[in-house]
Structure formats: C-alpha cells, structure tokens
Amino acid sequence: MTLSDNAKILVAGSGGMVGRALCRALDGAGYGNVLQPRQDSLDLCHQEAVTGYMEQHRPDIVVVAAAKVGGIHANSHYPAEFIYENLAIAAHTIHAAYAAGVPRLLFLGSSCIYPREAPQPMPEDCLLTSPLESTNEPYAIAKIAGLKLCQSYRRQYGVLYHSVMPTNLYGPGDNYHPENSHVIPGMMRRFHEAKERGDEEVTVWGTGKVRREFLHVDDMADACLHVLGLENPPDWINVGSGVDHTIAELAQLVKEATGFGGKITYDVTKPDGTPRKLLDCTRILRSGWRPSLALKDGLKKTYESFLEETAAEKVRS
Numbered sequence: 322m323t324l325s326d327n328a329k330i331l332v333a334g335s336g337g338m339v340g341r342a343l344c345r346a347l348d349g350a351g352y353g354n355v356l357q358p359r360q361d362s363l364d365l366c367h368q369e370a371v372t373g374y375m376e377q378h379r380p381d382i383v384v385v386a387a388a389k390v391g392g393i394h395a396n397s398h399y400p401a402e403f404i405y406e407n408l409a410i411a412a413h414t415i416h417a418a419y420a421a422g423v424p425r426l427l428f429l430g431s432s433c434i435y436p437r438e439a440p441q442p443m444p445e446d447c448l449l450t451s452p453l454e455s456t457n458e459p460y461a462i463a464k465i466a467g468l469k470l471c472q473s474y475r476r477q478y479g480v481l482y483h484s485v486m487p488t489n490l491y492g493p494g495d496n497y498h499p500e501n502s503h504v505i506p507g508m509m510r511r512f513h514e515a516k517e518r519g520d521e522e523v524t525v526w527g528t529g530k531v532r533r534e535f536l537h538v539d540d541m542a543d544a545c546l547h548v549l550g551l552e553n554p555p556d557w558i559n560v561g562s563g564v565d566h567t568i569a570e571l572a573q574l575v576k577e578a579t580g581f582g583g584k585i586t587y588d589v590t591k592p593d594g595t596p597r598k599l600l601d602c603t604r605i606l607r608s609g610w611r612p613s614l615a616l617k618d619g620l621k622k623t624y625e626s627f628l629e630e631t632a633a634e635k636v637r638s
Contacts (some may be wrong), residue, residue: 324549331356331380333365333414334387338494338538339429343386346542356380366409375421383418383426384545392503393594396457404459411467419474427549428471428484430464432598433457442601445559454595472556483554485545488561488600492538493626496637508572509627512579521583526591529569534599536562537619540612547610561600562612578620
C-alpha cells in the first residue's frame with residue numbers, strides 16, 4: 322500500500338522530534354487519519370501493549386520514528402539502555418504490525434549503522450563491511466537489527482516493510498539536555514546560555530576537525546512521505562543533505578544563529594567520534610526527492626523555535 326488520502330497511519334514515537342515533524346507533514350498534506358499515541362499511553366518496550374494496540378487499531382501503514390537517542394556522552398554512558406530499548410522498540414513494533422496484518426511499515430534508522438571507516442560518502446551497500454564506531458556501537462547494532470527485521474519480514478512474508486537511514490537530524494522539538502543531547506541542540510543551548518550570562522567564551526567538545534552532515538527534521542519528514550509514495554522502494558535508503566561541515570564550521574554557524582559575541586575554544590580531551598559521516602544519497606535523489614533547507618537557514622529557524630519553547634517552558638531536556 323502507498324500513501325492514500327484515507328490511509329490509517331500510525332506514527333510510533335509521535336512525541337519525539339521526528340515524530341512531531343512527521344505528524345505536521347501528514348497534517349499539512351491532508352492526511353486526516355493519523356494515530357499519534359504518546360509514550361504514556363503506549364509503551365513500545367512492552368510487546369503485549371504494542372500487540373494489543375495494533376490489533377485494536379489495525380493501521381494501514383506504520384512509521385517507526387520512536388527511539389532512544391543521544392549524543393556521544395549519552396551513548397558512552399548508557400550503552401545498555403541504548404541497545405535494549407532500541408532493540409525492543411524495533412522488534413515489538415515490526416512483529417506486532419505483521420501479526421495485525423499491517424501491509425506496509427517504514428522504519429527509521431540512522432547513519433551511524435555504517436562502519437567507522439566507511440567510504441565517503443557512505444553508500445547503502447557498505448553496511449556490515451567493517452567495524453562500527455565504538456562510541457555508538459550499541460545504538461547502531463539495534464538500528465541494524467530493525468533494518469534487518471524489516472528486510473527479513475519482507476523477504477519471507479511479502480509485506481512491504483522497509484527503512485530510511487537519515488543523517489544527523491535537528492529542528493524544533495529537539496532534546497536540549499546539557500550532556501545527553503546531540504551536537505546541534507547541545508551547542509545551541511550552550512551558546513544561548515553563554516550569551517544570556519555574558520560569558521566570554523564557549524567550549525566545544527573535541528578538535529572541531531571531524532565532519533558531519535545535518536538535515537532539518539522537516540526535510541526528513543518530507544523524505545519519509547516521498548518514500549512511502551514509492552511502490553517498490555529498496556529495503557533501505559539513505560536520506561541526507563549531501564553536504565557536510567566540520568564541527569568548527571558548525572560551531573561558528575550556531576554562534577551566529579544565537580547571536581553569541583564571545584570566542585569558541587575546543588576541549589581536545591573529549592572524543593571526536595567518527596572522523597567523517599556523509600551519506601551517499603544517490604538512490605533517493607534519483608527517485609525525485611530533494612532537501613529544501615540549507616544548514617544556516619535551518620539553524621536560524623531552530624533557534625527561533627528554541628526561544629519559543631523556552632518562553633513557553635516546553636523545552637525538552
């Protein structure tokens with residue numbers, strides 16, 4: 322089944338940054354039958370609860386946007402939670418969807434599934450060709466398992482279960498935890514608070530030399546709707562901006578977006594992580610999708626959202 326106006330669509334993880342963006346995109350595109358259970362009403366780490374929900378609601382399409390996510394600090398300090406919770410979410414939602422007769426499912430993975438020393442840009446077929454980055458290996462293994470579950474159920478049962486592998490995402494509704502967040506929200510919060518305090522400098526983890534690719538979450542949501550419109554998508558497909566930046570370049574852009582007037586320093590005792598992470602997006606580009614928001618503009622929009630969320634006391638942290 323492809324997207325149709327009357328399709329019943331379940332967004333698992335609708336309370337997170339990506340889930341919210343997907344719901345906005347579906348609403349904007351006129352899809353009026355979208356199931357949006359939050360974590361307090363549907364715990365995806367419990368198979369019985371997920372199975373019961375699927376059997377009761379019988380969606381036509383499931384999008385698995387739920388995940389336990391975080392930056393280098395969180396991945397390094399909570400590896401057990403990262404592998405267990407993400408394995409549970411993938412296994413429970415995919416199997417329950419199949420058991421309930423759901424014909425189509427889209428699983429959201431991550432670019433960290435690819436090897437640490439993968440060719441750059443990273444094509445889909447470099448998966449499992451060499452070791453993973455050690456700082457996020459538990460999370461990556463769980464995401465690979467979700468991808469392989471979809472591939473296996475599709476091959477054995479004929480259901481259209483497939484995956485998208487996004488690059489680093491950012492945007493409204495992100496988690497701004499001072500230690501456990503991803504690089505952009507973590508930086509944005511530090512620069513904002515430094516500006517508010519009148520600090521003379523902000524310290525960024527690592528050397529600033531590693532390169533990362535970023536995609537605004539609204540572009541990611543648009544890509545998901547595009548892929549769901551394909552009749553015979555590949556088992557997994559990369560989704561990115563096609564442009565990467567050094568962490569030093571990113572820090573300068575965040576500094577400009579937040580209006581911080583001090584200097585930037587680097588703590589080289591902190592880990593850099595993978596040297597470079599740039600996705601090869603040839604497959605999705607050939608299918609007709611393109612991102613619309615450049616990083617500089619996306620950061621400006623994200624900071625505006627952060628200020629609104631702060632004023633409303635709704636910042637996730």
